[in-house]
Amino acid sequence: MARPMVVSWEAFPRAVLFAIMLLFLAVVAYVSMGTGGWVTYNADMLPNESGWMLSTYSKDPNLQTIREGVLDYLKPVAAHHYTYRNVGDLSNAAGTILEARVRVVQGGMSPGYAEVPPFYYGAYLAISDGSKHAGLSVGDGYVQLGRQLFKLDTLGGFHTYRLELKGNLASAYVDGKLVAASIPVDSGDKRIEWGVSSSSNTGYAESLWDYVKYKIGI
Ligand SMILES: [Ca+2]
Numbered sequence: 001m002a003r004p005m006v007v008s009w010e011a012f013p014r015a016v017l018f019a020i021m022l023l024f025l026a027v028v029a030y031v032s033m034g035t036g037g038w039v040t041y042n043a044d045m046l047p048n049e050s051g052w053m054l055s056t057y058s059k060d061p062n063l064q065t066i067r068e069g070v071l072d073y074l075k076p077v078a079a080h081h082y083t084y085r086n087v088g089d090l091s092n093a094a095g096t097i098l099e100a101r102v103r104v105v106q107g108g109m110s111p112g113y114a115e116v117p118p119f120y121y122g123a124y125l126a127i128s129d130g131s132k133h134a135g136l137s138v139g140d141g142y143v144q145l146g147r148q149l150f151k152l153d154t155l156g157g158f159h160t161y162r163l164e165l166k167g168n169l170a171s172a173y174v175d176g177k178l179v180a181a182s183i184p185v186d187s188g189d190k191r192i193e194w195g196v197s198s199s200s201n202t203g204y205a206e207s208l209w210d211y212v213k214y215k216i217g218i
Contacts, residue, residue: 036215037215037216037217038213038214038215039213039214039215040211040212040213041211041212041213042069042210042211043066043069043070043071043209043210043211043212044066044069045066046064046066046071047064047071047083048083051085052083052084052085053083053084053085053086054083055080055081055082055083055084055195063075063076063081069210070208070209070210071208071209072105072206072208073123073195073196073206073207073208073209074105074196074204074205074206074207075108075195075196075204075205075206076204077108077203077204078203080195080196081195081196081205082124082193082194082195082196083193083194083195084191084192084193084194085191085192085193086189086190086191087190087191087192087214087216088190089190089216090127090128090129090130090190090191090192090216091129091130091216092129092130092131092132092165092166092167093166093167094166094216094217094218095129095164095165095166095167095216095217095218096127096129096164096165096166096192096214096215096216096218097162097163097164097214097215097218098125098126098127098136098162098163098164098192098194098212098213098214099160099161099162099163099212099213099214100123100125100160100161100194100209100210100211100212100213101158101159101160101161101209101210101211102123102138102158102159102161102207102208102209102210103154103155103157103158103159103207103208104122104123104138104139104140104154104155104206104207105122105155105206105207105208106122106140106155106204106205106206107121107122107139107140107154107203107205108121108122108196108203108204108205121137121138121139121196121205122138122139122140122154122155122196122205122206122207123137123138123154123161123194123195123196123207123209124136124137124138124193124194124195124196125138125161125163125193125194125212126163126191126192126193126194127163127165127191127192127193127214128187128188128189128190128191128193129165129187129190130187130188130189130190131186131187131188132165132168132170132184132185132186132187133165133184133185133186133187133189134146134163134165134170134182134184134185135163136161136163136172138154138159138161138207139154140154140155141153141154141155142154143161143172143174143179143180144180145163145170145171145172145179145180145181145182146170146180146182146183146184147182148172148180148181148182149180150172150174150179150180152174152179158208158210159174159175160173160174160175160176161173161174162174162176164218165184166218168183168184169181169182169183169184170182170183170184192214194209194212
C-alpha cells in the first residue's frame, strides 16, 4: 500500500526557494540573451575591480581614475599601461568582436616601422583567439591595424572603435564604418587586451574610455 504523500512545513520554504532560484536563472538567461552575449565594462569601476587583470606596469593607482562612468587611463614615458582578461572560450572559427568608445587625450611617441611612420599611440585594443592575434591602435590623428593607417580626428571627441577577428582576417571599424582590414599574425594566447599604448610606445599617453565590450561569434 502506497504511503500518503506527506508535505511537511519544513519542505515548503525549500520548494519556494527552489522555485525562486529557477525563476532567477530564467531571468539571468533572458538578460544574457538580450545583451547578445556581450561582456561589457562600463567604466563605473576601475578595470581591476571589474574582473580585468592589470599589466605589470598598471599597479600605480595614479594611472587610472573613474569620473562619471569614464575611465581616464594614462601612462608615463617609456612604459606600458594595459589591462587584459584570459578568455578560454575564444575561437578563431567563431570569431571575436572587441569594441570600445574612446577619446584619445594625448598619444605617446612610437618609433614606427617599415611602411608605418612614427606616430602617437593613445589607445590600444587587441584580440588573441588561440590561433591569431590582431591589435587596433588609436593614435593622435590615426587608427592603425597591421600596416594600414586610417586618418581620423581621434582627439576631438569620442569614437566607437571596433576590432573583429575571424579566420585569417582582422577588420577595424570606426563609428560603424569599415576603415581597415589586414591579415592577423599567429598567436597561441586566448586573451582580450586593451589600454593606453602598445609596447613600442615611448612617450606619455592618455585616453578616456566610456566602455569596452567583447563578444564571441561574428
Ligand atoms: Ca561608461
